[in-house]
Each structure stands twice: as structure tokens, then as C-alpha cells.
Amino acid sequence: MTDLPLLRCFVDGQWVETHHRFPNINPVNGQLIGRVCEADAATVSRAVEAANRAAQGPWKTLTVQERSALLHRIADGIEQRFEDFVAAEVMDTGRPVHQARSLDVARGIANFRMFADLIKTASSELYESTLPDGAKMLNYVCRKPLGTIGVISPWNLPLLLLTWKVAPALAMGNCVVAKPSEETPSSATLLAEVIQAAGLPHGVFNLVHGFGPGSAGEHLSTNPNIDAITFTGESRTGSAIMKAAAEGVKEVSFELGGKNAAVVFADADFDAAVAGVMRSSFTNSGQVCLCTERVYIERPIFDRFVEALKRRCEALVVGRPEDPGVDMGPLISLEHRGKVHSYYQLAREEGAAILCGGDIPVFGDERDQGAYIQPTIMAGLPDTARCMREEIFGPVCHVAPFDTEEEVIPRVNDSAYGLAASIWTTQLSRAHRVAGQIRTGIVWVNAWFARDLRTPFGGTKMSGIGREGGRYSLDFYSEISTISIRI
Numbered sequence: 052m053t054d055l056p057l058l059r060c061f062v063d064g065q066w067v068e069t070h071h072r073f074p075n076i077n078p079v080n081g082q083l084i085g086r087v088c089e090a091d092a093a094t095v096s097r098a099v100e101a102a103n104r105a106a107q108g109p110w111k112t113l114t115v116q117e118r119s120a121l122l123h124r125i126a127d128g129i130e131q132r133f134e135d136f137v138a139a140e141v142m143d144t145g146r147p148v149h150q151a152r153s154l155d156v157a158r159g160i161a162n163f164r165m166f167a168d169l170i171k172t173a174s175s176e177l178y179e180s181t182l183p184d185g186a187k188m189l190n191y192v193c194r195k196p197l198g199t200i201g202v203i204s205p206w207n208l209p210l211l212l213l214t215w216k217v218a219p220a221l222a223m224g225n226c227v228v229a230k231p232s233e234e235t236p237s238s239a240t241l242l243a244e245v246i247q248a249a250g251l252p253h254g255v256f257n258l259v260h261g262f263g264p265g266s267a268g269e270h271l272s273t274n275p276n277i278d279a280i281t282f283t284g285e286s287r288t289g290s291a292i293m294k295a296a297a298e299g300v301k302e303v304s305f306e307l308g309g310k311n312a313a314v315v316f317a318d319a320d321f322d323a324a325v326a327g328v329m330r331s332s333f334t335n336s337g338q339v340c341l342c343t344e345r346v347y348i349e350r351p352i353f354d355r356f357v358e359a360l361k362r363r364c365e366a367l368v369v370g371r372p373e374d375p376g377v378d379m380g381p382l383i384s385l386e387h388r389g390k391v392h393s394y395y396q397l398a399r400e401e402g403a404a405i406l407c408g409g410d411i412p413v414f415g416d417e418r419d420q421g422a423y424i425q426p427t428i429m430a431g432l433p434d435t436a437r438c439m440r441e442e443i444f445g446p447v448c449h450v451a452p453f454d455t456e457e458e459v460i461p462r463v464n465d466s467a468y469g470l471a472a473s474i475w476t477t478q479l480s481r482a483h484r485v486a487g488q489i490r491t492g493i494v495w496v497n498a499w500f501a502r503d504l505r506t507p508f509g510g511t512k513m514s515g516i517g518r519e520g521g522r523y524s525l526d527f528y529s530e531i532s533t534i535s536i537r538i
């Protein structure tokens with residue numbers, strides 16, 4: 052038991068062990084794979100103090116080119132340890148190895164490279180004006196570092212979502228105290244190792260492990276000496292963090308939950324739409340905030356489309372990360388599996404027909420101690436059902452027919468969430484017309500999770516506050532200041 056890895060916190064350039072440790076569990080088989088040092092309030096305070104100090108040190112004097120070069124060096128470090136990061140993500144989450152390679156770690160590198168390049172070309176604004184007395188004024192806008200950013204990230208895409216915040220925060224000259232999810236501490240710890248090796252000044256990047264309430268997450272979000280909080284996670288957690296930030300009127304950027312819809316018109320490319328809805332419903336075992344949980348299909352193709360989806364769902368390979376052709380791994384934990392499974396039960400109580408899946412698989416091997424659940428398709432629920440309104444965050448979607456655009460658009464928008472939607476049609480004008488009426492932060496047409504990192508990303512309503520991506524990230528991670536000079 053003692054040879055299991057101990058994941059430590061990283062504070063002020065030093066690796067820190069703490070008294071309280073918590074277990075790291077492999078969701079494939081329920082095995083203990085390590086222990087993690089939980090940061091108490093004092094450790095979090097020391098991390099914030101170190102960040103505040105570093106913000107006034109050499110980090111402050113670096114040029115944009117120097118900071119950009121350091122971010123590229125971090126990306127190089129992730130690249131050099133690519134397989135270590137793949138192993139870390141797979142160990143913590145049980146996801147398919149091919150996904151960890153093509154999505155999680157690849158995006159970790161891309162996030163740092165994108166912002167390293169963007170800060171070198173980011174433009175600002177300058178206006179010339181004349182005062183009533185005839186004096187000329189030059190008015191220009193500049194972005195100054197905010198200071199210390201609290202970064203709190205979730206377990207579903209651990210490295211992707213942590214680096215999506217850390218990269219622009221560092222790019223804009225801030226310092227960071229990051230708190231990854233208690234479920235996925237490994238890749239964040241590797242990132243701290245890479246950042247340390249890249250030679251950033253002590254205290255610029257700090258990592259504290261722990262939970263939310265009464266632990267490192269709450270200690271960080273309530274610390275009076277952080278200047279902004281960027282959070283990705285459940286909407287109700289966002290609400291709790293917002294309350295904590297309100298005390299000090301902190302800036303917040305929230306990427307929260309979703310109950311995303313796919314709309315398939317009869318004129319869609321049928322096979323592409325089936326494949327697209329399968330990907331958007333079952334990728335990462337449905338544990339992506341952008342995943343589809345509501346599928347609306349135009350009535351003329353409803354039966355044929357559902358039959359095709361059902362066949363594809365039944366053919367999904369649910370297995371170990373390294374299994375050949377594996378499509379789906381386990382959920383993140385037995386607790387989360389219990390939540391998703393309870394929604395399968397609730398769906399039956401609400402009158403749903405379970406067309407595929409609907410239960411916990413039996414493998415007859417060590418996976419039966421893991422957090423596996425069957426990919427599931429259900430039908431027959433009214434839009435008012437809880438399963439149609441609450442985020443389940445598992446490999447499940449509900450299929451329903453519709454007859455007209457005028458009917459389906461209000462149904463899609465009738466949600467407390469507004470994160471993402473996908474539309475499948477070959478009619479160009481319809482694509483633009485419908486996409487323009489969907490109330491979400493992102494609408495894909497004949498695509499899903501196709502990301503241009505320069506575009507704004509985020510949700511409306513309970514799905515979040517603010518946008519990150521491209522210059523939107525540069526703005527959030529800056530103190531935007533106007534300088535007006537009489538000339």
C-alpha cells in the first residue's frame with residue numbers, strides 16, 4: 052500500500068505534503084491507485100500569498116514575447132511527456148486511450164500554444180478626440196494583469212479544462228492558484244511538474260488539491276486576496292462560488308451545466324446525422340457539458356432514425372481504456388454512476404420507454420467493481436419530465452419527433468440551460484434561420500464539438516456567465532484600462 056503514488060500540492064515553487072490525504076480511485080475497477088494531499092485553509096492561503104508576491108516580482112517585468120516563449124515551453128513540456136499525460140487521464144477517468152490522446156492531451160497543448168501566439172498579435176483600440184477647448188486627446192485601451200486568478204476545474208475533461216483557463220491567465224501576466232477536481236488530480240499534478248521545469252518564477256503557478264465545501268475549493272473561492280475566479284462545473288456549484296465571490300465583488304467566469312439539444316431535419320444527411328448524434332450523446336460516456344441529452348427528429352424520418360440510432364447504441368463497445376475499438380469507458384465514480392442510474396429509474400417512473408440500455412452492465416470480471424453504465428436511449432417523455440429538464444451527465448439521450456421549425460425551436464429553448472445545440476440539415480437558409488433562434492452560447496450545424504479556440508465559448512442562463520476563447524479570454528484575464536493623453 053505504501054508504494055502507491057502520493058500526489059502533492061505545489062506552492063511557491065515547492066512540493067508540499069499535507070496531513071490530510073484522500074484516495075484516488077480507478078473507475079475501471081474501483082482500485083486504489085494513489086493518495087492525494089488535501090490542501091487545508093493555511094496551505095491555500097500560502098498559495099495565494101505566494102501568487103500575490105510573484106505578481107509583483109520578475110513575472111511582472113516579462114515582455115509579451117518572453118511570456119509567449121514560456122507558454123510555448125510549457126506546451127513543449129506537455130508534448131515531451133505526452134504519454135505520461137495520457138496515462139494520467141486514463142488512470143483517473145478510465146476513458147479510452149485514443150480519446151485521451153486525440154482530445155484531452157492534444158487540447159492541453161493547443162490551449163497553451165493558442166494563447167502564446169494570440170498575445171503576440173492581439174490588437175487594442177486607440178481613438179483621437181478633440182475637447183471643447185480644441186485640445187487634442189489620444190485615448191488608448193490597454194490590458195493590465197488582474198493579479199491572482201483562482202482556477203477551479205471539473206473532472207470530466209481534466210487537462211483540457213484546466214489548461215483552457217491556466218493558459219490565458221498566465222498569458223495575460225497573472226498568477227494562478229489552481230484547484231482541480233478531487234476525482235482527477237493526476238494530470239494537474241503533471242502540469243505543475245511541467246510548469247516547474249519550464250522555469251516560471253516561484254509562486255506564478257500554484258496547485259492545491261482538495262474538495263469543494265469545507266476544503267480547498269471553498270478556501271480558494273473565499274480567499275480575500277484573489278482577484279478573480281474562473282470556474283467550470285455544475286450550475287449549483289457556480290451559484291455557491293458566486294456567493295463567495297460576491298463578498299469581495301470578484302470578477303467571475305463560469306462554464307456550467309447544460310441540457311443540450313440536437314435537432315435533426317428530414318433533409319439532413321442521414322448517416323452523418325446518425326453518426327453526429329451518436330458522438331454528441333456518448334462521447335466520454337456522455338460526461339461532456341456539450342453532450343446531447345435531447346434529440347428532436349422531424350417526424351418523416353423519426354422511426355428510421357431512431358432504429359439506426361438504437362442499432363449504433365447497441366453496437367457501442369463499452370470496455371477498458373486499452374481495449375481495441377473501445378467506444379466508451381466507465382463513468383467517473385460509483386457516486387456519479389449512482390446519480391445517472393437513478394435518472395434511468397426516474398425515466399421509467401416518468402413513463403419513458405427504454406429503447407436501448409437502461410441499466411448497469413455485468414461483465415463477470417474486475418469491471419463489475421468499476422463505475423460502468425449502459426449507453427441508453429429513451430423515448431416517450433413529455434418535455435416537462437425531470438429527465439428532460441435536469442442535466443443527467445451520462446451516456447443517455449431522449450428521442451422525440453417534431454413537425455415544424457415553429458414547434459421545435461421553442462421546445463429546444465424551453466430549458467433552464469443554454470450552453471450548446473446542434474442542428475442537422477442540408478438546407479443552408481434553414482441552418483442560418485434556426486441557428487439564429489436557438490438560445491445557447493454555441494450552435495453547431497452538421498457538426499458537434501468542432502472548436503475554433505479563437506471564438507467565444509460559454510453558455511446563457513444556468514449554463515454560465517461570460518465567454519472565454521480568443522480575445523474574450525484576454526479580456527477576462529485582464530484589467531482593461533483606458534489611458535487618455537492631452538497632446
Ligand SMILES: NC(=O)c1ccc[n+]([C@@H]2O[C@H](COP(=O)([O-])OP(=O)(O)OC[C@H]3O[C@@H](n4cnc5c(N)ncnc54)[C@H](O)[C@@H]3O)[C@@H](O)[C@H]2O)c1
Pocket residue numbers: 203204205206207208212230231232233261262263264267268269272283284285286288289291292305306307308309339340442444470510514515
Ligand atoms: N460549461 C462547461 O464548459 C463545462 C465543462 C465541463 C463540465 N461542466 C459541468 O461540470 C459538471 C461536472 O463536473 P463536476 O462534477 O466536477 O462539477 P462540480 O461542480 O461538482 O465540481 C467542479 C469543481 O468545483 C469544486 N467545487 C465543488 N463545490 C465547490 C464549492 N462550494 N466551492 C468551491 N469549489 C467547489 C470541485 O472540487 C471541482 O474541482 C457538470 O454539470 C458539467 O455540465 C461544464
Ligand SMILES: O=C/C=C/C=C(\O)C(=O)O
Pocket residue numbers: 207208212215306338339340341502508
Ligand atoms: O465538458 C465541457 C467541455 C468544454 C469544452 C471547452 O471548454 C473547450 O472546448 O474549450
